[in-house]
Amino acid sequence: MRDKDKSKDRTKTDEIQLRDPYIACWLAWLVPGLGHLYQGRKAKALVYAVCILGLFFFGAALSSGKCGLARCVYVAMRNSPGADRDMRYYYLAQVWVGVPAFPALIQYFHDPDGEDPLWNGLMAPPLKVTPGRPIYSENDNSIDNIRKKLNRRFEVGTLMTAMAGLLNLFAIFDALYGPVNEEQEEQERQRRLEEKRLRRKAKRRKGDDFAEV
Amino acid sequence: MTLFAFWRIFDCLYAIPLILATGMVYSASRHEDIHDVLRRGLRLSGWIFGFMLMVLVVMMILF
Incomplete structure (x- = not known):
């Protein structure tokens, strides 16, 4: 029965026409599922879009609250020793989701210190805490306060959004080379x-x- | 203590969407037919869930 299924599946795989794989690959990176939609593989486009975007937005929603929206997706390159060491390597995985993760880049280039974030703090880097400047309160959006407010939801959201990005790599290679x-x-x-x-x-x-x- | 550990099991529910998405996407990268994708994706998710449950039980027994 399994062999029969395999041969059926192989026959369908052999018939696939991958329309412009390089364009499809770019589209698959920009929006999960879009590359497959471009190639006419609608069912797979739906599977990728629902699974990857669903996972990303669920993780982003978990890390949203009074401190802002999607606070687990942000870019920070603060490698200075001391209280404010915050290098965000997770973004290297999250960025593979494409456009949904772009606001983090815009926020970083707009204000890397997180003092004046756009869009109600959507994917903004946490407020940079400088030692010797006691202007910050319990309600500021420094990384410590964000973690305190969101608790474990921050970690779970980070894991989900990073996994969504890594899973989109499968979709990108599928658009490029086929299954x-x-x-x-x-x-x-x-x-x-x-x-x-x-x-x-x-x-x-x-x-x-x-x-x- | 046991009650506390039991309560913390509900935290593991966050793993369900993660496992389902992983199984489905991996399966979609291996098969073209949507029925194969769904069937094998669910099966793979089941395997991952079972494996994680086994590890959880072992850890609960050990610690």
């Missing part, structure tokens, strides 16, 4: 194993010949 043909991969693996086995056998035979001489 992985598992059976072909298995055949290739078997062929390589067989070649390796033959080489080892030939080597052993050569060694035996030397021993006889």
Whole structure:
């Protein structure tokens, strides 16, 4: 039954026409599912859009509150030692979601210190806390206060948005090369194993010949 | 203590959308037919969920 399913699936895979893979790849990065929609693969576009965008927006909603919107998605490059060390490596994963993660870049270039964020603090970097400037209250949006207000929702939101970005890499490669043909991969693996086995056998035979001489 | 640990299990519900999305997207990158994508995606999600549940049970027993 499984073999029958596999052959059915392979036949459908072989028939796929990947229209302009490079354009589709860019579109797939910009908006998850858009590249597949461009290629006419509507069902898969829906699966990618629902899963990836759903996960991203759910994570972003979890990290929203009085402190602003989607506070777990932001760019910060503060590597100064001391109280305000905040390097945001998670954004390297989140950015693969494409356009939905762009407001974080705009906010960073608008005001990297987070003192005057746009759009009600949507994806804005936390307020930079400078030692010796006691102007900050319990209600400011420094990273400590954001974490205190959002509690574990900040971490869960970060994980979800970062995973959504990484999952979109699958969609991007799918738009570029099409789905992985598992059976072909298995055949290739078997062929390589067989070649390796033959080489080892030939080597052993050569060694035996030397021993006889 | 046990009650507290039991209550914290509800935190694990956050994992459900994550596991479902991971299973579906991985499966979609392997198959073209939507029925295969959904069937295998759900199966993979089930495997991931089962594995994580097993690890959780082991950790609850150990700690």
